[in-house]
Amino acid sequence: MNEDKQNKENHEHITPYSTYVLVWLALIALTSITVTVSGIDFGMVALAIAMLIAAVKSSLVINIFMHIKFDEPIFKVFLMVSLFTLVIIFVLTFFDLVNR
Amino acid sequence: MANGTVALEEKSFYEESTNKYSGILSWLLTTDHKRIGLLYLVTICAFFIVGVILGILMRLELIAPGPTIMEAQTYNTLFTLHGVIMIFLFIIPGLPAIFGNFFLPLQIGAKDVAFPRLNLLSWYIYVIGAILVLISLFLPGGPIDTGWTFYIPYSVRSTTNVSLAIFAAFVLGFSSILTGLNFITTVHRMRAPGMGWFRMPLFIWSIYSTAWIQIIATPVIGITILLVIMERAFGVGIFDPALGGDPILYQHLFWIYSHPAVYIMVLPAMGVVSEIIPTFARRTIFGYKAIAFSSLAIAFVGYLVWAHHMFTSGISDTARWIFSLLTFIVALPSGVKVFNWVATMYKGSIDPKPPFLWVMSFIVLFSIGGLTGLVLGSLATDIHLHDTYFVVAHFHYVMFGGTGTIFFGALFYWFPKMFGKMYSIKWANISVALFFIAFNMLYFPKFIMGYMGMPRRYFDYLPEFTNLQVISTVGSWLMGITMIIIFANLIYSVKKGKKSPENPWGGVTLEWHTASPPPLENFHEIPTVTHEPYDFSQLEEMKHESK
Ligand code: HEM
Numbered sequence: 001m002n003e004d005k006q007n008k009e010n011h012e013h014i015t016p017y018s019t020y021v022l023v024w025l026a027l028i029a030l031t032s033i034t035v036t037v038s039g040i041d042f043g044m045v046a047l048a049i050a051m052l053i054a055a056v057k058s059s060l061v062i063n064i065f066m067h068i069k070f071d072e073p074i075f076k077v078f079l080m081v082s083l084f085t086l087v088i089i090f091v092l093t094f095f096d097l098v099n100r
Numbered sequence: 101m102a103n104g105t106v107a108l109e110e111k112s113f114y115e116e117s118t119n120k121y122s123g124i125l126s127w128l129l130t131t132d133h134k135r136i137g138l139l140y141l142v143t144i145c146a147f148f149i150v151g152v153i154l155g156i157l158m159r160l161e162l163i164a165p166g167p168t169i170m171e172a173q174t175y176n177t178l179f180t181l182h183g184v185i186m187i188f189l190f191i192i193p194g195l196p197a198i199f200g201n202f203f204l205p206l207q208i209g210a211k212d213v214a215f216p217r218l219n220l221l222s223w224y225i226y227v228i229g230a231i232l233v234l235i236s237l238f239l240p241g242g243p244i245d246t247g248w249t250f251y252i253p254y255s256v257r258s259t260t261n262v263s264l265a266i267f268a269a270f271v272l273g274f275s276s277i278l279t280g281l282n283f284i285t286t287v288h289r290m291r292a293p294g295m296g297w298f299r300m301p302l303f304i305w306s307i308y309s310t311a312w313i314q315i316i317a318t319p320v321i322g323i324t325i326l327l328v329i330m331e332r333a334f335g336v337g338i339f340d341p342a343l344g345g346d347p348i349l350y351q352h353l354f355w356i357y358s359h360p361a362v363y364i365m366v367l368p369a370m371g372v373v374s375e376i377i378p379t380f381a382r383r384t385i386f387g388y389k390a391i392a393f394s395s396l397a398i399a400f401v402g403y404l405v406w407a408h409h410m411f412t413s414g415i416s417d418t419a420r421w422i423f424s425l426l427t428f429i430v431a432l433p434s435g436v437k438v439f440n441w442v443a444t445m446y447k448g449s450i451d452p453k454p455p456f457l458w459v460m461s462f463i464v465l466f467s468i469g470g471l472t473g474l475v476l477g478s479l480a481t482d483i484h485l486h487d488t489y490f491v492v493a494h495f496h497y498v499m500f501g502g503t504g505t506i507f508f509g510a511l512f513y514w515f516p517k518m519f520g521k522m523y524s525i526k527w528a529n530i531s532v533a534l535f536f537i538a539f540n541m542l543y544f545p546k547f548i549m550g551y552m553g554m555p556r557r558y559f560d561y562l563p564e565f566t567n568l569q570v571i572s573t574v575g576s577w578l579m580g581i582t583m584i585i586i587f588a589n590l591i592y593s594v595k596k597g598k599k600s601p602e603n604p605w606g607g608v609t610l611e612w613h614t615a616s617p618p619p620l621e622n623f624h625e626i627p628t629v630t631h632e633p634y635d636f637s638q639l640e641e642m643k644h645e646s647k
Pocket of ligand 1: 152184499557
């Protein structure tokens with residue numbers, strides 16, 4: 001690994017507080033949407049909506065609070081590998097559940 | 101391979117410590133990866149010996165039909181404890197925690213792992229987990245009797261100390277995750293200059309793949325265990341059919357971890373084999389990249405086959421054939437490895453020293469274990485063989501004949517490096533031969549009995565099985581004797597053995613470029629890697645290095 005790259009890696013990315021506060025507000029807003037929406041009867045779509053909101057929230061947390069957005073690409077790879085494995089495990093389990 | 105690793109008269113890591121203490125505290129508070137590896141060696145061997153004694157006791161019970169030395173319930177707790185100890189305390193942590201810790205930094209030319217303190221912490225977590233298992237034996241309620249798989253609904257109904265024992269497995273999982281995390285970071289960050297990914301020794305590739313499984317799969321068992329504890333304590337009704345839960349969901353979750361865990365056990369062993377064969381055949385490994393990538397492939401496909409443990413549990417037919425197909429696919433990368441190892445030996449100049457003999461024994465036993473796995477992976481034959489002694493034989497061949505054999509292979513290979521002493525080659529050769537005979541006496545009859553219908557986890561059997569059961573029991577005695585010889589030879593040599601030459605086997609990976617035992621920070625200065633990992637032309641240069 002060459003020197004330059006290493007220096008760059010050691011360089012911390014500093015996120016301004018304002019961003020954190022904005023994300024925090026966004027998370028609260030999304031949570032209240034989830035709660036409100038759960039009162040309305042959307043039928044089959046309800047679960048999808050809840051999951052979608054949850055996905056948006058977790059991507060905010062992962063990218064900003066957990067610094068994945070600013071870190072080296074390798075961490076994104078780690079994350080994607082884990083998510084991919086999880087998806088496969090879900091799909092394979094459902095081969096059983098759906099056809100039982 | 102390395103420049104500038106001149107072996108001066110210097111202190112080894114035994115004489116210098118990372119902290120200000122001496123004696124036992126210098127070990128208990130150490131952050132040196134080598135000392136931590138040795139701490140693991142001692143604790144893991146202790147539990148292994150306990151597990152072996154439990155195994156021999158079970159075999160003694162089975163020497164004749166009917167109760168001989170114990171009652172049914174005692175047998176139930178014995179096979180459970182034997183299974184839990186062997187799986188969670190011996191074979192899963194075994195190779196990564198001992199040899200991974202000791203040799204990962206040495207082989208990539210680093211001073212230590214990336215997080216030395218975390219490394220010590222994971223040893224403590226291991227010890228805490230082990231102590232919890234021990235406590236669960238003596239609390240009222242009695243030792244756990246569910247089998248090491250803790251299947252629902254029995255594990256909810258059992259009045260024994262199930263919750264504490266499985267909580268111990270939960271704790272042990274953390275140790276595994278932290279070790280994995282440490283190793284991945286170390287491999288990414290701490291390779292010596294010149295050590296590109298494809299110059300890493302194959303043991304590193306295997307430890308790296310294993311670390312990924314440790315991190316991704318272990319949380320699944322952790323959560324599953326917590327759910328079982330909640331089910332026992334509060335009856336939440338997620339698994340318990342009486343409360344509307346799904347017991348097959350438990351089996352899915354359990355095996356989503358425990359099947360990849362099988363690869364946590366075997367991948368590092370395959371890595372060690374890929375180190376030992378080139379060294380004793382004096383020939384570069386055949387198909388380096390194929391072996392490296394097959395480790396990753398095994399780690400990946402290993403995630404996709406878990407439900408082959410559940411063919412008879414009532415999963416859907418679609419799931420059955422899909423998982424059966426995937427199971428056959430995982431045999432491919434394993435086959436790639438075996439063929440590459442054999443091709444490495446072809447036209448090599450083979451020096452059959454004890455580590456090499458362990459590897460030979462591994463190839464035979466592991467191949468039998470692997471191929472009988474395919475018998476169990478086929479739907480039709482599995483219906484007949486499921487939960488019989490055939491399965492018991494199969495997994496002992498894979499785990500004990502495969503990983504267990506290489507545990508000893510690695511110990512005999514790296515012993516001179518770890519302790520700077522040499523053991524008796526003669527007794528080592530005798531122990532390999534005895535091991536091979538004892539092993540087959542102990543477990544081969546179980547294939548036949550299983551085929552004839554002898555179910556597993558029974559303390560009693562029909563009279564027609566008597567002859568084969570007796571052969572197996574006698575095999576267990578021989579195995580006990582072999583273990584005594586192995587440990588006596590090694591312990592004696594640590595204390596009184598002859599000093600070993602720096603590089604007794606003529607190995608060329610980085611650990612052989614430094615003193616035996618290595619100095620505190622492994623190398624005088626961080627080596628620069630200029631050769632492929634198994635390039636034996638460096639042996640000449642290395643002679644000058646050490647002068
Ligand atoms: C001298 C060595 C050993 C002996 C004599 C031995 C013997 C046995 C016996 C008699 C059983 C019970 C079979 C049954 O009734 O179903 C058993 C089960 C088992 N053994 Fe071993 N074994 C030995 C070493 C090992 C090793 C090294 C491992 C793992 C690396 C291992 C892992 C297991 C497991 C996982 C079970 C299943 C426990 C259960 O059913 O829950 N054994 N062994």
